[in-house]
Amino acid sequence: MKAALFYPTLALCSALLLSACTSTPQQSAVSADLARLSDSALKSELAYDVVKSLTVEVGPRIAGSEGDKRAVVWAEEKFKALGFDKVYKEPVRVRNWSRGIADAKVIAPYQQKLFITALGGSVATPEGGLITQVVMFDSLASLKKADAAQIHDKIVFINQRMQRDRAGKGYGPVVIGRSQGAIEAAKLGAKAVLIRSVGTDNSRFAHTGVMQYSDDVEKIPAGALSNADADNLQAMLDAGKDVTLAVEMRAKEHGWQTSYNVIGEFTGSESPEEIVLIGAHLDSWDEGTGALDDGAGVGIVTGAAKIIKNVMGQPKRTIRVVLYASEEFGLTGAQEYTRKHKAELSNIIVAAESDFGAGEIYQIDTLFAPAAVEQAKPLFEALANIGVTQGHNQAGGGPDVSMLPKYGVPVVSLLQDGTYYFDYHHTANDTLDKVDPKALAQNQAAYALLAYFMANSEIDTRPAPAKTTNSH
Amino acid sequence: MKAALFYPTLALCSALLLSACTSTPQQSAVSADLARLSDSALKSELAYDVVKSLTVEVGPRIAGSEGDKRAVVWAEEKFKALGFDKVYKEPVRVRNWSRGIADAKVIAPYQQKLFITALGGSVATPEGGLITQVVMFDSLASLKKADAAQIHDKIVFINQRMQRDRAGKGYGPVVIGRSQGAIEAAKLGAKAVLIRSVGTDNSRFAHTGVMQYSDDVEKIPAGALSNADADNLQAMLDAGKDVTLAVEMRAKEHGWQTSYNVIGEFTGSESPEEIVLIGAHLDSWDEGTGALDDGAGVGIVTGAAKIIKNVMGQPKRTIRVVLYASEEFGLTGAQEYTRKHKAELSNIIVAAESDFGAGEIYQIDTLFAPAAVEQAKPLFEALANIGVTQGHNQAGGGPDVSMLPKYGVPVVSLLQDGTYYFDYHHTANDTLDKVDPKALAQNQAAYALLAYFMANSEIDTRPAPAKTTNSH
Structure with a gap:
């Protein structure tokens, strides 16, 4: 009643x-x-x-x-x-x-620690980490159009900044790089992918968040750089330098x-x-x-x-x-x-x-x-x-x-x-x-x-x- | 000329x-x-x-x-x-x-990682770290008035918040705890000192800065908690809990x-x-x-x-x-x-x-x-x-x-x-x-x-x- x-x-x-x-x-x-x-x-x-x-x-x-x-x-x-x-x-x-450690540093042309975090669900790097050159793209869309020869055996850096908005409308256009970046980078032969954090801050805290793999594409490690560190890396690349990174991540699945x-x-x-x-x-x-x-x-x-x-x-x-x-x-x-x-x-x-x-x-x-x-x-x-x-x-x-x-x-x-x-x-x-x-x-x-x-x-x-x- | x-x-x-x-x-x-x-x-x-x-x-x-x-x-x-x-x-x-690692966690009554950093010039903890109870003071002045029995073998936590000011006038009254905390805590038998960071932010970045020892007082490890972590620790202590920390710091002098x-x-x-x-x-x-x-x-x-x-x-x-x-x-x-x-x-x-x-x-x-x-x-x-x-x-x-x-x-x-x-x-x-x-x-x-x-x-x-x- x-x-x-x-x-x-x-x-x-x-x-x-x-x-x-x-x-x-x-x-x-x-x-x-x-x-x-x-x-x-x-x-x-x-x-x-x-x-x-x-x-x-x-x-x-x-x-x-x-x-x-x-x-x-x-x-x-x-x-x-x-x-x-x-x-x-x-x-x-x-x-x-579990995340485990996630360390990155620039080893050439300069020497700097970079603050990163693993994206949620990422695989680890090979034991001892990766050392290789980095290649920058301004979005996932640009990455998808890239030539594999440019990317093979390198670390892809997706450098897209999230815009501030009351309703969070800046999130969607950028988070696609977080979720799909590892798949698209691996298709082109990359060793790993690092994204600029999907976040509106200026700080050295990197932003995690879940990412995806595809069963038919190699699983490569995926991490996020803090906005401050993405700025730093971008400055080196914008100056036309060849930048080499050492990256180690020890993320793990526990079933x-x-x-x-x-x-x-x-x-x-x-x-x-x-x-x-x-x-x-x-x-x-x-x-x-x-x-x-x-x-x-x-x-x-x-x-x-x-x-x-x-x-x-x-x-x-x-x-x-x-x-x-x-x-x-x-x-x-x-x-x-x-x-x-x-x-x-x-x-x-x-x-x-x-x-x-x-x-x-x-x-x-x-x-x-x-x-x-x-x-x-x-x-x-x-x-x-x-x-x-x-x-x-x-x-x-x-x-x-x-x-x-x-x-x-x-x-x-x-x-x-x-x-x-x-x-x-x-x-x-x-x-x-x-x-x-x-x-x-x-x-x-x-x-x-x-x-x-x-x-x-x-x-x-x-x-x-x-x-x-x-x-x- | x-x-x-x-x-x-x-x-x-x-x-x-x-x-x-x-x-x-x-x-x-x-x-x-x-x-x-x-x-x-x-x-x-x-x-x-x-x-x-x-x-x-x-x-x-x-x-x-x-x-x-x-x-x-x-x-x-x-x-x-x-x-x-x-x-x-x-x-x-x-x-x-050099700073080395600086790790701290609450191990009782709850289990939480705390973000700390070593104060500049601090000694390391003993190999394997310290595990002991923490006792909180609202300032260096309060610590100086404390009873040694309350502090002996514990970690002293100086929990004084720095106030924001255009001219930085909030710094002086608080930084004294950073520079003198290890001396005063050690005089009363503490194993280590942790201060609330001398900073005006709400974040998990801890603030370092130089600290002092006295030749006639035991040198104990000294670190700073981020303001966010100091809040967390304070909340546990304010609730009347006995809080046990594990702290490890590997700072080192290189001559x-x-x-x-x-x-x-x-x-x-x-x-x-x-x-x-x-x-x-x-x-x-x-x-x-x-x-x-x-x-x-x-x-x-x-x-x-x-x-x-x-x-x-x-x-x-x-x-x-x-x-x-x-x-x-x-x-x-x-x-x-x-x-x-x-x-x-x-x-x-x-x-x-x-x-x-x-x-x-x-x-x-x-x-x-x-x-x-x-x-x-x-x-x-x-x-x-x-x-x-x-x-x-x-x-x-x-x-x-x-x-x-x-x-x-x-x-x-x-x-x-x-x-x-x-x-x-x-x-x-x-x-x-x-x-x-x-x-x-x-x-x-x-x-x-x-x-x-x-x-x-x-x-x-x-x-x-x-x-x-x-x-x-």
Whole structure:
């Protein structure tokens, strides 16, 4: 049985005239509830306490590692300590790779150490390392057009700088060099590939991130130079010098390990089978403490659910917080979740993942059945009060829920300000001091509003419409 | 013989009424010359090209190292290539220390790697490292008051945060913990000391810098934690946990080596024995490429001298550019310079060192015989046009010339904006990308104005008055 809720007449009022519309008592009550929840969430340090706890007590947690195992234990204990109704974990087989050392230096015409890191999944160099000349390209596209004779037995340097952008739009055009660089360089006979870090900073922290091989192309070592070191190497090459590098990387595969998606729920009091899913990923890269990626997300969604319970009581639909395993190595946990829960995907009212750091949210995009967008006006109004404007209805929902819309699952993207996210993303410098507690609380409030509104209404967002754009 | 120059009537005009004063033809000519020089220096990329050349072609150059030897060769070649009249080097015996690895991790109650670096001059840990509990103090002063029983056989953690300030005023109160921490901790029986980095950044780069031992106190290893790692350790300790660290450092002394002060001059056409000395230090720490500290200074003073020659021709007094050896390990090169040149110190009209990064200059302080301050008004006016205001007459002149005033040598401090200097100072992150070419050119212009004005006037700044404050 479902309670009659608050949206019936709202669609009749235009947004601009809303204050002039006659509100039903339910509408006023809902707006007041949302305002009360938002205020509490803005004031609460819970999200920050959660990410602090994760980064201080666990720290790095690359999939399948000892740190990952500790993170799973931590997550279960955290959900239990916060009083979630149901806490459980679901096994996921994850790839376990370790970075090992990654050293590089210029040995001619000058002598300089270069700060590099291995790309995630890279093979090691041969024992003793590689010593050979380097050849520079300004993009993957340029590399693909190159003559093999120019590249044979050399190290390819893909020197493409990522541009800063609030929405992170600089990432896509550059990250292709990270994912495909080793394949394209190997096709042309290269010994290794080094890319300029996919990051917007000026620093000596190199940015890792997963890369790919192709079964029919030789696997060559792949690393990233820090932006500062890429500048230095570029300066030598721009001056027309033949530059020789010595590179050694000791990355290693350790086979498949068992990790877990860890799940905490507040069970719906009226429609427990209907699920509002908010998620983040529990794994991180190994060099930082995974504060922005994705400790912040873990804090935000965990804090949001708990604050709803504290302030508003038991939700009517189930609020499910999913902390996914092994996002970084190809959304492994999310794929397993989707496979395992296929039969109940049609019960998901909305899914949303927080995985873009800790910057303030400035926009909500949806992927709802069109009528539901109109019905969700009170949510948009409450979000507008904390600086979040309504965007389009072509949302992607975040990496770990990105495969759900094709099963008709509605998703929401709460877009975060990512202006500085890629200064720290996938580096040793992804640590708690980069998390602004105030911005994090605003995120917590936005997720609380989303989850509460969707859990305590009868709005049916299903089925998600087909996506016609690639907007995330 | 000296030419009659431009200051005779200037002292009669107040600064405010200057434009109303009747200028002599010489005064107008001087102002026009200074403006022309300043414009050229602001537009010239020479200082930037010099620091780029040094950081790309040489890079790290800790005193006595192979990098330092390459830097000496580089400096001689650079002076010659730029057409300095006299290029020579003077040997300096320097301490040669190497950092080796510096690893630290928390092994209980959690398991986390900590990013540290050895302080300059530290001894190594015993083979295999140290494993022991850590005890935290908020300052050196608190450590000095502590009970030895609390510290015996432990690692002392001095957790004092440096405050950001344009003039770098946050440095002094905190750096005392870096220089004296090992002595005070050892007196109380500590096994090692780790300080929170003396830096204003939030990052995982730890800041090195020279530290001291006392002959009558045991020498214990001394390192610095990055600010991010100090935060992490502090969070564990603030939560009341007993925290155990494993620390290994392999720093080493290599005895004394020969390095050089490298000197380039444009010889005075009328009073070659009178010297305008502008300097910087050639050595750097070993982790960064020494761009801000002190490649920027090398670029600024070298560029300034060369641009004077290019734009204004041969100076009347000698302009001497001194690139000092081993500033970081205790001003070794500057002390040797002072000793060796003692007989001619009375010929130095003014000395100034650029050693505070690459931020814009906002103030000029002098230490001149009082009458000379008034006579230098055209210089102050020209500097005002590029944003530099006149300060006090109690200047220190910069580290490598700081010992000269006691011999009566007048000095000038051109104060740079150091707001961000201590984000990078003494870290691996001190690289060329931190140097803003536009700000660097403004520095070049200020040094060019100073050196040209002092070299082409008859103003006698000597003897420097006694200093009554500690202003630098």
